[in-house]
Amino acid sequence: MPTTVQRPAAESMSLLEQRVEGVESMGIQVCSAIESLAESLVSLRQQVSARPDTVATTDMPGLISRIQQLESQFRLQSACADLERTSRFHPKRASVVFVGTTYFGCNAKYGWLGFREAARRAGVECFFLPQTAAQEAAIRSLGEACFPANPNDWMPEDITAALSAAVVVTCDHLLNPNPFAAAMLAGARHVQLWHGISIKEIGLGNLRPLREMSPNVAKVMATCGPFNHFIGTSAAQEREFRRWFGLERYAPIGYPRNDVLLREPTDADLIGVDTAVLEQARNARRAGSRVVLYAPTFRDARRGVWIAEAGLERLATELKKRGDTLLVAMHPVEAPLIPQLRAAVPSARFVTPRTDLYPLLRETDVLVTDYSSIMFDFLLLDRPVILYRPDHADYVQHSRQLYDEKLLDAKPGPLTTTLDQLLDAVRTPDALGARHADDRAGLRQRLFDHADGSASARLNALLLDEIRLALDA
Numbered sequence: 090m091p092t093t094v095q096r097p098a099a100e101s102m103s104l105l106e107q108r109v110e111g112v113e114s115m116g117i118q119v120c121s122a123i124e125s126l127a128e129s130l131v132s133l134r135q136q137v138s139a140r141p142d143t144v145a146t147t148d149m150p151g152l153i154s155r156i157q158q159l160e161s162q163f164r165l166q167s168a169c170a171d172l173e174r175t176s177r178f179h180p181k182r183a184s185v186v187f188v189g190t191t192y193f194g195c196n197a198k199y200g201w202l203g204f205r206e207a208a209r210r211a212g213v214e215c216f217f218l219p220q221t222a223a224q225e226a227a228i229r230s231l232g233e234a235c236f237p238a239n240p241n242d243w244m245p246e247d248i249t250a251a252l253s254a255a256v257v258v259t260c261d262h263l264l265n266p267n268p269f270a271a272a273m274l275a276g277a278r279h280v281q282l283w284h285g286i287s288i289k290e291i292g293l294g295n296l297r298p299l300r301e302m303s304p305n306v307a308k309v310m311a312t313c314g315p316f317n318h319f320i321g322t323s324a325a326q327e328r329e330f331r332r333w334f335g336l337e338r339y340a341p342i343g344y345p346r347n348d349v350l351l352r353e354p355t356d357a358d359l360i361g362v363d364t365a366v367l368e369q370a371r372n373a374r375r376a377g378s379r380v381v382l383y384a385p386t387f388r389d390a391r392r393g394v395w396i397a398e399a400g401l402e403r404l405a406t407e408l409k410k411r412g413d414t415l416l417v418a419m420h421p422v423e424a425p426l427i428p429q430l431r432a433a434v435p436s437a438r439f440v441t442p443r444t445d446l447y448p449l450l451r452e453t454d455v456l457v458t459d460y461s462s463i464m465f466d467f468l469l470l471d472r473p474v475i476l477y478r479p480d481h482a483d484y485v486q487h488s489r490q491l492y493d494e495k496l497l498d499a500k501p502g503p504l505t506t507t508l509d510q511l512l513d514a515v516r517t518p519d520a521l522g523a524r525h526a527d528d529r530a531g532l533r534q535r536l537f538d539h540a541d542g543s544a545s546a547r548l549n550a551l552l553l554d555e556i557r558l559a560l561d562a
Contacts, residue, residue: 168272169268170272172252172273172275173271173273173275175252175276176251176252176272176274176275176276177275177276179252179253179276180253181254181559181560182253182255182560183211183212183213183214183255184250184253184254184556185204185216185255186216186217186218186258187200187215187217187258188257188259188260188274189217189224190284191220191221191443192421192444192445193224194445194447195260195261196282196283196320196344196345196346197258197259197260197261199345199348199358199447199545200258200260201215201217201258202345202357202358203345203549204548207549213553214250215233216234216235216254217233217235218235218236218270219235219236219238220238220266221238222239224238225238227360231357231360236250238266240266248273252276254274254276254277255555255560256552256559257274257277257278257279257280258280258281259279259280259282260281261283262312262313264309271312278317279315279316279318280317280555281318281334281336282320283320283321283330284462285344285461285463286322286462286465287333288460288462288491289490289491289492290333291333293310293332293333293334293335294333295489295490313333313334314336315335315336316335316336317336317337317555318338318339318340318551318555320340320342320343321339321341322343322344322537322538322539323341323537323538324538325535327339327341329492329494340551341538342539342544342547342548342551343538343544344466344544347469347544348543349451350450350469350542351542352542354448362444362449363441363444366416366438366440366449367449367452369416370416370449370453373414374452374454377412379414379455380413380414380453381408381413381415381416381456381515382455382456383401383404383415383416383418383437383458383477384417384418384446384456384461385461386458387422388484389487389488390483390488392426393426396419396426397433399477399479399480399508400511401417401433401434402434403508403512404511405437407515407516408436408515409436415437415438416438417430417438417440418439418440418449419440420461421442421443424442424443447466451470453467453470453472455472455474455521456472456474456475457476458477459476459477459478460491464501465532468529469533469537469540471533473519473521474502474529475511475521476500476503476504478505479508481506495536499528499531500528501532502514
């Protein structure tokens with residue numbers, strides 16, 4: 090059963106309702122302004138087309154194109170505002186929509202996989218909203234309900250299903266490529282699984298100077314809430330998540346993606362996994378070799394430069410001498426660098442970009458990372474972790490500010506900042522693991538209220554409860 094969390098007091102709910110009404114009122118005014126501006130743009134475009142001599146410009150086609158783009162953007166915003174309003178009054182039915190991310194993995198994948206049978210038993214419809222055609226094909230190959238990845242392929246029944254959803258489940262900002270998706274799901278109760286325990290400032294804690302504000306930055310801010318239920322792994326993290334996101338209730342029931350760390354993956358679990366690399370890791374371990382996975386996060390600055398300076402080839406060569414295997418999983422943002430890295434580091438095997446790493450973590454003996462939340466998931470396996478931060482000063486100055494209070498007292502493994510320190514650490518992984526065992530255990534106890542492989546079961550119960558709340562409203 091989901092962890093019981095007290096609902097907001099009646100006074101708080103009243104205040105929330107007032108804020109919602111205010112936002113809706115403002116939305117109506119914005120829509121009216123957008124429609125008026127769109128009409129003006131149409132009129133201007135018609136005048137420019139009819140009397141080009143009245144416009145002092147040498148790029149008439151370019152000007153008309155820009156006007157058409159603006160007109161299209163404003164009409165899209167107006168349509169989304171109206172769809173959002175429709176979603177809020179549209180009748181709901183017992184249905185849940187899981188929203189995919191840029192790859193078929195993380196909590197959206199495992200939450201959806203775990204909910205399918207529970208939904209069938211309860212008579213609940215379960216849909217998946219993909220980001221890509223490959224995701225759509227994977228879902229349909231299992232015979233499951235899936236929205237089209239291409240917005241142009243949506244039929245009236247798809248629109249009705251989205252507007253009727255009682256609950257929407259995400260594990261990231263709801264920025265689906267379908268520009269109408271978020272609006273059509275706006276009236277559903279929102280359960281946010283998020284995608285990891287962060288030591289970086291995220292959400293509302295990752296703001297920029299106003300001079301750098303843009304529609305994209307503002308959109309990301311707007312998708313930091315409000316959430317009816319926010320899922321975490323421990324009660325101790327509620328305060329920081331409330332600082333980063335707008336949420337009503339918090340439930341520390343655990344991440345569905347971590348269940349696969351504690352059991353053999355099924356065929357469905359392996360959809361979206363680089364199975365060739367997975368098999369290589371399994372074979373290496375069967376042969377008595379160790380598998381070292383290097384999984385750094387991305388950089389906002391010096392992209393590509395920092396990894397070239399990190400000494401990856403020396404690390405790969407050192408491990409190869411011992412008969413060990415180095416696997417490298419680049420963050421999707423820096424995945425375009427892999428062709429060059431393959432040529433520079435022939436001793437390493439690179440994981441296919443945008444694939445699911447969690448079954449591979451089961452076959453990993455030592456994890457090397459820097460600021461990635463994957464270090465905390467790996468705690469459930471109680472194996473050695475090495476933190477490698479060769480560009481730390483540059484990272485915190487030009488990429489992200491850290492919020493690593495959870496690592497002040499203990500770290501999951503040694504913190505290395507030079508290649509020589511990293512090489513020393515990987516030479517004795519067993520001693521390393523034993524030396525930091527107590528720190529790993531302390532972190533695991535503090536950051537995971539459950540370590541039993543049953544997060545999906547608890548999520549199932551929570552989602553069924555959220556459906557009841559939606560239909561009773």
